[in-house]
């Protein structure tokens with residue numbers, strides 16, 4: 001693996017950084033109280049439309065789907081530059097990273113034509129309908145059912161922790177279509193419009209963002225069979241790859257490194273760079289960020305070579321959790337009680353550190369997967 005950037009990659013990063021610095025000057029990144037608020041979603045749409053005009057929203061997608069034919073590396077450059085500036089795409093990072101690619105790989109021509117054009121135009125909010133009250137880490141234990149009725153399915157059940165469900169137009173939705181099959185075999189994916197009759201969305205109040213989490217209740221929701229993504233009952237292999245893309249697609253180490261630099265500047269201004277406690281916190285943060293970056297690059301290298309994601313994606317994700325936590329600790333050591341009031345990025349960093357070990361599969365489970373898939377240790381009971 002080659003660790004230097006090409007001249008084209010460096011030129012891409014420079015042009016993008018100049019554009020973002022200009023577009024984001026003075027931008028409030030937590031309008032309306034942050035993720036989930038209507039104003040935050042408006043910011044996401046406004047910003048992504050400007051990026052889409054330059055084909056920078058989906059740079060690595062093929063041009064026929066509104067992309068810029070760029071490489072997997074330019075995609076990660078774009079994500080790094082956005083994350084370190086506070087991720088103005090908001091929920092739409094999911095569309096670009098894994099929802100669109102899953103539709104591109106497994107969708108019908110009609111699904112591709114409709115959904116990919118809207119995603120690459122920055123025109124649509126999606127949510128992820130995975131977790132249920134008794135199926136989070138153990139996602140294959142999901143109980144929501146979809147029963148065939150002619151050319152429709154009828155869905156009943158409940159989802160929980162669904163970010164952005166209040167403003168989403170579609171859900172990338174999992175349901176059990178064969179309750180008699182082995183649990184991984186009977187699951188299907190639906191590209192589900194969120195305005196179907198029988199869907200009720202309720203807020204779960206949370207300090208990370210007032211309207212970010214939701215419960216979604218589904219009673220006798222009739223959805224056309226044409227909304228199935230891929231084959232009926234064969235959703236699990238798609239979900240496995242989707243989760244691997246989700247884990248490395250958000251380069252949280254970029255924001256963590258940026259925040260760490262600002263924290264180090266504050267420590268320097270306070271004359272505390274010879275304080276061993278401060279130095280240890282900053283050094284631990286930097287080492288964790290670098291480890292996360294290099295592990296993420298190893299995983300992206302697989303993607304750039306057209307390989308399926310290996311266990312390294314889990315190591316990258318675990319390292320990103322460690323980086324988020326180490327930088328939050330450094331911020332606390334240097335900023336003390338002011339940490340939550342410092343600025344939007346430091347605030348987000350603290351919230352991220354609180355939730356990092358849970359979102360997209362828990363930290364402990366990533367360790368379990370690393371032990372089996374990379375270290376080849378026996379499965380724990």
Ligand SMILES: Cc1cc2nc3c(=O)[nH]c(=O)nc-3n(C[C@H](O)[C@H](O)[C@H](O)COP(=O)(O)OP(=O)(O)OC[C@H]3O[C@@H](n4cnc5c(N)ncnc54)[C@H](O)[C@@H]3O)c2cc1C
Pocket residue numbers: 127128129130131132133134135136137138160161162163164355358359360361362363364365368
């Ligand atoms: C910020 C954030 C955003 C989220 N957004 C969404 C979303 O948009 N859509 C969605 O569907 N979900 C979302 N979630 C939910 C998230 O995916 C789940 O919370 C996560 O999968 C964990 O599931 P759980 O909460 O049921 O915890 P559990 O699975 O019940 O885990 C509880 C504890 O048990 C431990 N544990 C469980 N199994 C094992 C094991 N085999 N070995 C060792 N330890 C184990 C876990 O590590 C954890 O500490 C979000 C969560 C967060 C924090």
